Amino acid sequence: MTDSSHSPAGCTACNDGTQPDDPTKDRQVVQPDKxxxxxxxxxxxxxxGGIASMVRDDRYCVDILTQLSAVRSAxxxxxxxxxxxxxxxxxxxxVQDNGGAESLDELMSVIRRMIR
Structure with missing residues (x-):
């Protein structure tokens, strides 16, 4: 994957160096495998939806939990x-443009949320 797959107005790291008033506004990144x-x-x-049907149909708890685990993995x-x-x-x-300290902090914050 190359950086060219991202729009120039992408996340803070992908924009042209200008920061919008609201840093969450207009953040867009073109996903390469959309x-x-x-x-x-x-x-x-x-x-x-299948899990909801399993609950409606009073299916065995372990079967429901197995499907929930599969969804979590997906x-x-x-x-x-x-x-x-x-x-x-x-x-x-x-990182290439300005050392990336802010973007690395943001990345670590996202990773921390993901592993909780």
Whole structure:
């Protein structure tokens, strides 16, 4: 993946150096594997719907827990893919442009939230 997959108005690290008044506003990054990500998310939606049906149908608790674990693993995989895109694009560019201290702090904050 190259940095060119990110829009110039992407996350703070990918923009042109100007900071908007609201740092969360207009942050956009073009995901390089958007179609694959959307397919995975649709599959996860289907799994969650299946779990809801299992609960409605009074299915065995262990079977429901197994499916919940599968959904959690699938979400983790999507999260890791997006985290990789962010690190390889946005954070890398910030480090090259200005040392990236703020972007590295943000990255570590995201990782801390992910592992809780």
């Amino acid at each position: 179609a694959a990500l959307l397919n995975r998310l649709r599959r996860i939606e289907g799994q969650v 979400i983790d995989a999507v999260s890791i893919q997006i985290l990789n895109t962010h690190a390889q694009g946005c954070v890398r560019r910030a």
